[in-house]
Amino acid sequence: MNSKFNHIAIAVATTFVGLGAASLLATPAMAAPVMLLSNSVALSSEAMIERQEIGADGKERIVLKQPKDVIVVPGDRVVFTLRYVNKGSEPAADFRAVNPMPGPVQFVSVAEDWAEVSVDGGKSWGKLADLKVLVAGEDGAAATLRAAAAEDVTHVRWIFAKPIAPGAEGTISYRGMVK
Numbered sequence: 001m002n003s004k005f006n007h008i009a010i011a012v013a014t015t016f017v018g019l020g021a022a023s024l025l026a027t028p029a030m031a032a033p034v035m036l037l038s039n040s041v042a043l044s045s046e047a048m049i050e051r052q053e054i055g056a057d058g059k060e061r062i063v064l065k066q067p068k069d070v071i072v073v074p075g076d077r078v079v080f081t082l083r084y085v086n087k088g089s090e091p092a093a094d095f096r097a098v099n100p101m102p103g104p105v106q107f108v109s110v111a112e113d114w115a116e117v118s119v120d121g122g123k124s125w126g127k128l129a130d131l132k133v134l135v136a137g138e139d140g141a142a143a144t145l146r147a148a149a150a151e152d153v154t155h156v157r158w159i160f161a162k163p164i165a166p167g168a169e170g171t172i173s174y175r176g177m178v179k
Contacts, residue, residue: 049070
């Protein structure tokens with residue numbers, strides 16, 4: 001197994017803002033770390049490799065595998081999942097999570113329609129279809145703008161519109177593909 005590539009391909013860094021700020025670097029080859037922010041919101045992250053298998057019934061199905069259990073190769077789909085739970089007694093207001101795209105992984109999609117992406121290192125945010133990328137002109141030509149594409153995404157962000165109630169838990173996720 002190419003463990004060096006496995007480690008690099010699925011490393012995920014997440015910044016959580018809202019009751020405090022912290023960063024999390026995790027590789028699913030280890031136990032998913034859990035982080036507690038201001039004694040209220042506990043977070044954990046996980047990355048899984050999506051594979052197609054033939055079931056006992058002969059039908060094809062999608063399964064998620066731990067990266068340590070497979071050889072990760074270019075073209076593999078990765079599902080990044082962030083789990084959150086408010087362990088406090090008060091609602092967690094103004095909570096947000098920001099995930100930089102791991103270098104060896106290209107953005108594919110985000111599960112929540114309220115998530116935003118950035119194509120400029122986190123300076124500006126929006127829906128991918130609404131974003132533009134500045135392209136340098138060749139041979140002295142002026143720079144131009146083009147529609148942003150999945151390969152331009154540098155970050156994914158979720159801003160929770162409503163406070164996370166005490167005891168509430170859930171997940172947010174996005175998909176990528178190993179370059």
